[in-house]
Amino acid sequence: MTLNFRFAVVSDLHVGLPHTIWDHPSRFHLVEISIPALELIMEHLKQQKLDFLLLPGDLTQHGEPDNHAWLQKWLSQLPFPVYVVPGNHDVPSLLPDGGSIGLNDFPYYYRQFGYSNPEQLYYTCEVMPGVQLIGLNSNQFDDSGQQLGHLDEQQLVWLEQVLSQNKGKLVLVMVHHNVVEHMPGQANHPLGRRYMLDNAPVLRKILKTAGVNLVFTGHLHVQDVAYQDGIYDITTGSVVSYPHPYRILQLRTNERGKRWLQIESYRVESVPGWENLSQRSREWVGDRSYPFTLRLLTDPPLSLSTAEAEKLAPSLRYFWANIAAGDALFHFPEFSPAARRYFEAFSALTNDGKPALIDNHTTLLLG
Secondary structure, three states, rough: OOOOOOEEEOOOEEEEOHOOOOOOOOOOOOOOHHHHHHHHHHHHHOOOOOOOEEEOOOOOOOHHHHHHHHHHHOOOOOOOOOOEEOOOOOEEEEEOOOOEEEEEHHHHHHHHOOOOOOOOOOEEEEOOOOEEEEOOOOOOOOOOOOOOEEEOHHHHHHHHHHHHHHOOOOOEEEEEEOOOOOOOOOOOOOHHHHEEOOOOOOOOOOOOOOOOOEEEEEEOOOEEEEEEOOOOEEEEOEEEOOOOEEEEEEEEEEEOOOOEEEEEEEEOOOOOEEEHHHHHHHHHHHOOHHHHHHHHHOOOOOOOOOOHHHHHHHOHHHHHHHHHHOOOOOOOOOOOHHHHHHHHHHOEEEOOOOOOOOOEEEEEEEO
């Protein structure tokens, strides 16, 4: 089937109405710009003749009922279909706690955006002829109420059934937690693994068997395209975090039946009151990065002493901001050999050591 369509991905909106905004001194998110930034993005997208829009989770600041209610009403006014899945911030507790909705409440807010059956936390729908979207719920809770990134067994059984029923279609999967590592050792490092599905290998095996190769995720707040087991995990940064990105994608079929996915990324550079948003938000991240970089330096595999870590941390002020921007290149000649190898491994390089440049603007051959 010849497929040619255009869609967008906007992730981790963290929408916060003014009366709901938290002002925690260590927060990375600029929640106060969430609504004006979203409005600017949508004004641009309205001009793009989109077939649909994907929002892979963290739609709200922290699951506040007012923010969910505002967002679903606002999305319903857009001129193209919108599909969502829940992020960890959207459903921070299993049951409503007064400040946030409960896990099972989420589909009832977003019945127009994929959840035609609001009693189920995952869904599938044909977004256009020959294209099937699967929206998964990666938010689970253990017996102590701790939130996990996990796909339950019932959902996995359902997924296999849906895939078997849609053979021959192009299948797109959307889920909040990452399915492929976007940083070295992400699945095993305590700072990185919470952003991944803890049973990601199981999902990848199911998708690979079914010939599915496109997954859209969020959660990590970085621009990155990662590949493993025949699957591209395209994760998109956050509207409220540097560099405030979003993506427009075009899938094309050439005369030989080959499919290509062209990815273009854009950024919100300013909003009222934040005219130099990009610079200010980069400094915002830098100002708050010190505890994070100390953890990277003192945790395994480097396991440096606190004194050694404190000497190196200032050189890593923009380390996370550069990762978030995508296509990062790092060079730390002043570091010890072990530390240099560790941090330079986060560079976006091809197998032959050249800049990869695939995180923001690229074209993927899908077969």
